[in-house]
Amino acid sequence: xxxxxxxxxxxxxxxxxxxxxxxxxxxxxxxxxxxxxxxxxxxxxxxxxxxxxxxxxxxxxxxxxxxxxxxxxxxxxxxxxxxxxxxxxxxxxxxxxxxxxxxxxxxxxxxxxxxxxxxxxxxxxxxxxxxxxxxxxxxxxxxxxxxxxxxxxxxxxxxxxxxxxxxxxxxxxxxxxxxxxxxxxxxxxxxxxxxxxxxxxxxxxxxxxxxxxxxxxxxxxxxxxxxxxxxxxxxxxxxxxxxxxxxxxxxxxxxxxxxxxxxxxxxxxxxxxxxxxxxxxxxxxxxxxxxxxxxxxxxxxxxxxxxxxxxxxxxxxxxxxxxxxxxxxxxxxxxxxxxxxxxxxxxxxxxxxxxxxxxxxxxxxxxxxxxxxxxxxxxxxxxxxxxxxxxxxxxxxxxxxxxxxxxxxxxxxxxxxxxxxxxxxxxxxxxxxxxxxxxxxxxxx
Numbered sequence: 001x002x003x004x005x006x007x008x009x010x011x012x013x014x015x016x017x018x019x020x021x022x023x024x025x026x027x028x029x030x031x032x033x034x035x036x037x038x039x040x041x042x043x044x045x046x047x048x049x050x051x052x053x054x055x056x057x058x059x060x061x062x063x064x065x066x067x068x069x070x071x072x073x074x075x076x077x078x079x080x081x082x083x084x085x086x087x088x089x090x091x092x093x094x095x096x097x098x099x100x101x102x103x104x105x106x107x108x109x110x111x112x113x114x115x116x117x118x119x120x121x122x123x124x125x126x127x128x129x130x131x132x133x134x135x136x137x138x139x140x141x142x143x144x145x146x147x148x149x150x151x152x153x154x155x156x157x158x159x160x161x162x163x164x165x166x167x168x169x170x171x172x173x174x175x176x177x178x179x180x181x182x183x184x185x186x187x188x189x190x191x192x193x194x195x196x197x198x199x200x201x202x203x204x205x206x207x208x209x210x211x212x213x214x215x216x217x218x219x220x221x222x223x224x225x226x227x228x229x230x231x232x233x234x235x236x237x238x239x240x241x242x243x244x245x246x247x248x249x250x251x252x253x254x255x256x257x258x259x260x261x262x263x264x265x266x267x268x269x270x271x272x273x274x275x276x277x278x279x280x281x282x283x284x285x286x287x288x289x290x291x292x293x294x295x296x297x298x299x300x301x302x303x304x305x306x307x308x309x310x311x312x313x314x315x316x317x318x319x320x321x322x323x324x325x326x327x328x329x330x331x332x333x334x335x336x337x338x339x340x341x342x343x344x345x346x347x348x349x350x351x352x353x354x355x356x357x358x359x360x361x362x363x364x365x366x367x368x369x370x371x372x373x374x375x376x377x378x379x380x381x382x383x384x385x386x387x388x389x390x391x392x393x394x395x396x397x398x399x400x401x402x403x404x405x406x407x408x409x410x411x412x413x414x415x416x417x418x419x420x421x422x423x424x425x426x427x428x429x430x431x432x433x434x435x436x437x438x439x440x441x442x443x444x445x
Contacts, residue, residue: 007039162232261353
């Protein structure tokens with residue numbers, strides 16, 4: 001994807017809902033291309049659908065990108081560019097590339113079904129081109145509202161895709177796209193083409209479901225006198241077993257993943273490598289991700305996404321954080337300032353998300369209800385008579401277990417697990433030598 005112009009990329013979500021992992025993949029790839037080359041990354045809100053576009057969703061999109069550190073160089077709104085789209089529509093009309101149609105949705109559906117029954121592709125027959133001015137006036141008088149299609153040049157449309165390689169699409173096999181609806185709404189295919197020209201976009205990465213759109217948009221851009229950008233189409237995401245993921249994307253919104261404790265660098269590290277030949281590794285920064293980003297490493301096959309993969313990466317990221325990075329969160333739990341560093345040092349290896357800190361602090365603050373298996377009752381009772389007096393130190397656990405071992409003959413798991421359970425009520429956790437000095441006496445002991 002080479003272009004002599006300064007690199008300009010864009011992410012163009014519709015503010016009709018919250019962005020999800022599929023949207024993020026597109027945003028991140030475009031962001032990393034701009035970041036790697038010192039280019040410009042535009043956030044462009046595709047908000048021409050006035051009924052469905054909401055400011056709350058636009059705000060949420062920007063909040064999600066900001067949380068991830070995907071900072072844009074400027075924001076554009078398509079709703080503010082309606083006059084420009086009208087000018088471009090007039091330009092296409094003057095060039096004979098825009099024509100008005102009047103078929104209803106029912107009539108178009110019947111045409112499609114007839115062609116399919118004949119074994120032919122359901123391509124629009126261009127019947128509206130035969131309408132003269134009188135016929136169009138008559139249809140309007142009948143109450144029909146016209147909508148506008150772009151007249152494709154029925155030749156092959158070729159480009160070298162940054163991921164898929166050489167692409168060639170016969171425009172004769174594609175319906176002339178509707179660019180302006182009967183209610184006046186400017187559709188994505190048109191608005192995006194105009195914007196990409198006007199904003200000097202040089203590189204576009206988006207999902208493989210846009211390949212046919214790309215073919216038609218290349219012709220629209222050329223008809224408007226513009227230079228099409230370099231295109232790349234990434235694979236679509238599936239579930240971990242290859243199942244269709246699109247129906248679940250609503251439950252994989254970035255705001256939901258954030259609420260579940262996923263950290264930005266875990267999400268970015270996974271999405272920057274998913275579907276590529278490079279292994280997924282926890283990155284230290286967006287600069288690291290940009291330096292290692294390479295479109296050539298991505299393939300065309302559907303890409304399996306498993307949200308469970310985000311949590312080991314989150315865990316690894318959290319374990320490497322200094323106290324300063326989590327001090328506010330620890331203070332909010334009520335951990336005294338003089339205990340915060342020790343608390344974090346002991347606990348960070350035993351959490352997956354930061355919410356996991358709360359039950360550990362509850363244990364240190366309130367103590368545990370001892371858990372004693374019936375077969376261990378006599379052993380535990382004897383062990384508690386040997387429990388060192390508080391305050392406990394780093395050596396207390398070793399002193400206690402050695403004394404209990406000498407008195408009972410128990411060793412290994414049979415020795416350590418019942419003693420951990422009686423002090424913590426848990427089967428696992430931090431090293432007991434580190435944890436025991438922080439523990440209050442167990443309840444009832």
